[in-house]
Amino acid sequence: MTSRMLQELQARIGQDLTGFLPELILSGAIVLLLLLRFVPGLERRHLGWAALLAAGGMLYTSILQWQNLAESASISLFSGLLVLDTFAIYIKLFLAVFALLVVALTMMTGIPDGDDSGDFYVLLLGATLGMSVMASANHLLMIFLGIEMASIPSYAMAGFLKGRRQSGEAALKYVVYGGGAAGVMLYGISLLAGKFGTGYLPDVLSFVAANPTDPVILMGMVFLLVGIGFKLAAFPFHFWCPDVFEGAAAEVGAFLSVASKGAALAILGRIALGLADVPSLMIPVLAVFATITLTFGNLAAYAQTNLKRLLAYSTIAHAGFMMMALATLRPEGAGAVLFYLAVYLVMNLGAFAVVAFLRNQTNSEDLRDLRGLVSRAPILVACLGVFLLSLLGIPPLGGFAAKFQIFASLFESAQAYWNAGQTNYGNILFGLLLVGGLNTVLSLFYYVRVLKVMVLEKPLEEVEGRESKPLAVPGWQNAYVIVLSVVIVAMGLFWNQLSQASSSRGIGTFQPRVAQAPPAQGAGN
Amino acid sequence: MTGIQLQNYLMVGALLFALGLIGFLSRRNMILMFLSVETMLQGVAINLLAFSRYWGNLGGQSLVLFMLTVAACEAALALALILMLYRSRQMLDVSIWQDMRENDVDATIDEGPPPTAPKEEPLPRLTPAGPEPVRRTQERSHV
Numbered sequence: 001m002t003s004r005m006l007q008e009l010q011a012r013i014g015q016d017l018t019g020f021l022p023e024l025i026l027s028g029a030i031v032l033l034l035l036l037r038f039v040p041g042l043e044r045r046h047l048g049w050a051a052l053l054a055a056g057g058m059l060y061t062s063i064l065q066w067q068n069l070a071e072s073a074s075i076s077l078f079s080g081l082l083v084l085d086t087f088a089i090y091i092k093l094f095l096a097v098f099a100l101l102v103v104a105l106t107m108m109t110g111i112p113d114g115d116d117s118g119d120f121y122v123l124l125l126g127a128t129l130g131m132s133v134m135a136s137a138n139h140l141l142m143i144f145l146g147i148e149m150a151s152i153p154s155y156a157m158a159g160f161l162k163g164r165r166q167s168g169e170a171a172l173k174y175v176v177y178g179g180g181a182a183g184v185m186l187y188g189i190s191l192l193a194g195k196f197g198t199g200y201l202p203d204v205l206s207f208v209a210a211n212p213t214d215p216v217i218l219m220g221m222v223f224l225l226v227g228i229g230f231k232l233a234a235f236p237f238h239f240w241c242p243d244v245f246e247g248a249a250a251e252v253g254a255f256l257s258v259a260s261k262g263a264a265l266a267i268l269g270r271i272a273l274g275l276a277d278v279p280s281l282m283i284p285v286l287a288v289f290a291t292i293t294l295t296f297g298n299l300a301a302y303a304q305t306n307l308k309r310l311l312a313y314s315t316i317a318h319a320g321f322m323m324m325a326l327a328t329l330r331p332e333g334a335g336a337v338l339f340y341l342a343v344y345l346v347m348n349l350g351a352f353a354v355v356a357f358l359r360n361q362t363n364s365e366d367l368r369d370l371r372g373l374v375s376r377a378p379i380l381v382a383c384l385g386v387f388l389l390s391l392l393g394i395p396p397l398g399g400f401a402a403k404f405q406i407f408a409s410l411f412e413s414a415q416a417y418w419n420a421g422q423t424n425y426g427n428i429l430f431g432l433l434l435v436g437g438l439n440t441v442l443s444l445f446y447y448v449r450v451l452k453v454m455v456l457e458k459p460l461e462e463v464e465g466r467e468s469k470p471l472a473v474p475g476w477q478n479a480y481v482i483v484l485s486v487v488i489v490a491m492g493l494f495w496n497q498l499s500q501a502s503s504s505r506g507i508g509t510f511q512p513r514v515a516q517a518p519p520a521q522g523a524g525n
Numbered sequence: 526m527t528g529i530q531l532q533n534y535l536m537v538g539a540l541l542f543a544l545g546l547i548g549f550l551s552r553r554n555m556i557l558m559f560l561s562v563e564t565m566l567q568g569v570a571i572n573l574l575a576f577s578r579y580w581g582n583l584g585g586q587s588l589v590l591f592m593l594t595v596a597a598c599e600a601a602l603a604l605a606l607i608l609m610l611y612r613s614r615q616m617l618d619v620s621i622w623q624d625m626r627e628n629d630v631d632a633t634i635d636e637g638p639p640p641t642a643p644k645e646e647p648l649p650r651l652t653p654a655g656p657e658p659v660r661r662t663q664e665r666s667h668v
Contacts, residue, residue, distance in 0.1 A: 144592070148595045182599070183569070186565075194575070303627075304628075
């Protein structure tokens, strides 16, 4: 009797651990990175290669899972704490690719030097681990743990430039804000879990959907969304974002802006799609906050002269864009977000990479010091142009395809709601479409202003009567940004395959179960 | 459980949470801010434990265990950071850390100087307790 139970338990744990393999690789790599310092000869060496290997291992195992998992499958791991579906694996692939690219970037810019590299990559991989837990969290406990596992290393990374006072200030602001947000979110979790007697997310969401106007449930949901909004840097929880990005190194800013937004959007997507039955609650709330976040980010970016601060506001606006698609509460919207995330990864990382390379050369991140840069670093400026125009959404770049997907999902969902007789929600989504269009025009000015300053104005040295020398940008750095901009252009031209992955396979788990023919679908893969 | 109901526990939890939140928003001393965050978390812990008892399952208790662990990590990191910041400016007031802000927003400056800590009386010096004892020459050579 007991031996059979033991065997069953072993079989189940084996399955759980196989599904958890990408995260296990990261955990192993974290321990290994800490121990590598004891190996003679490696004490002061740069450990970027080990982090690259870990991210590569995570990528490889995630690809295997992506290929082997049926489209509509959703496997619950660790007795339902985590869920493994194509949606979660897509986000994990996204995180793994991003970790790989960021580690490569840090190896080029040398921001953690040899001495600090071990600590830095431990923090970076630890945050990635937390984010991949967020991506597959299916329990309130795991949502909390994932958010905290992603946040705590991020605090340390924000303050990693120990010598700079601004870096300490950035870390302080991040920790204070994050600590408060975590406390509020936990209170919300305690209310929800206590009210229902379970923290299992599908159960919690179905209970919420059954009784959405109960004040305790509403309070719990609002407090939970505070924590997610903080990770997403959505209005009104965005105040940390510009200061942290300005104080932290550009590489860290790139990591925070892309990875933690992706993971937070995964949780928000799970919650929004789980509450699709109560559009009266979720659609107006998400629509209002998406609109404010988007418009605020774009308006606040105008007056910025610090490039990192400008990009921080631009990332806030992009979070608003992606929230708009989630406000549809429909799988199309989630698919559009997945597509947007993939493009956003490349273009935002590219923009931050150019800022980091320019900082290495000129010691400045201020727009006024970068006047007329095109004559001094033509390749960097040209690639920055590609990234910024893609962030703006100019065809034929990837950003246009991403924005197009979002607008298309909004339009389709509006039509679906209209056809279902729910005119209000259709109108709200159509209004969001208009807001998105207007904001694209708004964002034109500040992106183009950066390019104008770099291309049309005279270099500072020429104004002061000195000779302006071309910057000695290493070839590797040029190659890095060129590759990223080629990818951006390719994503804008050939986006069928990516949209196949994001809008059909990636959201298989959210498709209504009734529409499936039982044996035909999902059996092939 | 006759006298004390679930509601009473929840009231205590809510009060602790609210006190922590008020302290967090109103304090300027970094250490007190983090103590307030801890108070908030303790309110949550009471909530979870009360609910765990009410439902008769261990879900709430396990959540509390994880919560305490995470809170300890966060406190460790925050205290290390506070120590680093204190070393660079010798002050625990958060409002001196406002170098980064929007271009058109002025720095927040207090109207008066910050209150200084009352000067401590120096400890009384002990009177020497007699003459220095004479040491043996062998011992002295080793010192």
